[in-house]
Amino acid sequence: GWTVTALVRNPQKLTVTHERLTVITGELSDEDAVRRSLTQVEAAVIALGTGTDLQATHSLSDGTAQIVKALQAAGIQRTVCLLSGWLFYIQIPPQFVEITHDHARQLAVLQASTLEWVAVCPPALIDRPARQTYQVTLDRLPGAGYQEIGVDDLADFMLRAVVEPAYIRQKVGIAD
Template sequence: MRVTVFGATGGIGRLVVRQLLDDGHQVTALVRTPAKLALTHPDLTVVTGQLSDRDAVLQALSGADAVISALGPSLKRSATGTAVTNGTRTIVQAMKAQKVTRFIGLATPSLADPQDKPHWKHKVLPVMAGLMFPNALAELKGMTEAVTGSGLDYTIARISNPTNKPATGRVRSGFLGHDRVGSAMSRADIAAFLVSQLTDTRYRRAMPAISN
């Protein structure tokens, strides 16, 4: 499968690229600074550009079967603006132009899925995030709405506490109030879950919460 990855130089994005290549996929990564990816492979194509560059995004999506986005907002309290939301909107528009329909990305349990039941995380997490990371929460809402309202075939994995622990291969996934899903999850397992959604149809047009 030909997969375009956004956010490929981040902690989760690098692992997504490696997992895809290990699984035999052809990967295109849009990055601002190719040296940060620190990876070469016969099946890896690197496009240099920014999310604000629509032509670069279109180029990265040419011939793609699916998109995996490991994009996320800055958690600095001083952060301002809507760069990630705007970038996600650009990706969505370019996907439609290139007739790419499958989108796999990330969000937070601070945002509810219609399949959730009432849960303490719906009350606590948005308040905590709003106090500690107000711009990040606004960005996550904006980028999620850009995808869920687009008509794309999406799966958005909601994560709350990514760690740098080794992969365990153990994944809990589902909907708050229905399924036993925790909070912490290794970035390696998050990456593996995102890649698995290329062929797993359980969470089409849904936002499962995931953890170890």
């Protein structure tokens, strides 16, 4: 099994406990907290969010830059980063434009790095048990029209992407 270290702002929001889970409380702006979260790890999964706040921000891209800097300093090569399926669209609904711009900046941070990164860009996320029927495609979402992916299936793929080399330095779409 995996041993996981999670860097979180608010540990009370983390509802999972496990003997192989270490929780470090801190902000991405705290270089020491980021560095401590990367101690004795082989890869990083970056899943940053703003909650329901879709306003203009640089917090996702700035946080990703901080993590990438720490990964490179520690000699850790592999990272899988959660972005947004809106990156595949030319026309973005107005409420998602600003947050999508920051996801694009996150992608640019990854692309400018020397890391073995995978950018995972899902459509709508829904809370349901894993189905294991998802599809993954390079540089686009797998289908057309409204698409979704269960969070368990998304997590499954992101963990697979940590160890499988097929999608290194690629932006991928994933959906059921």
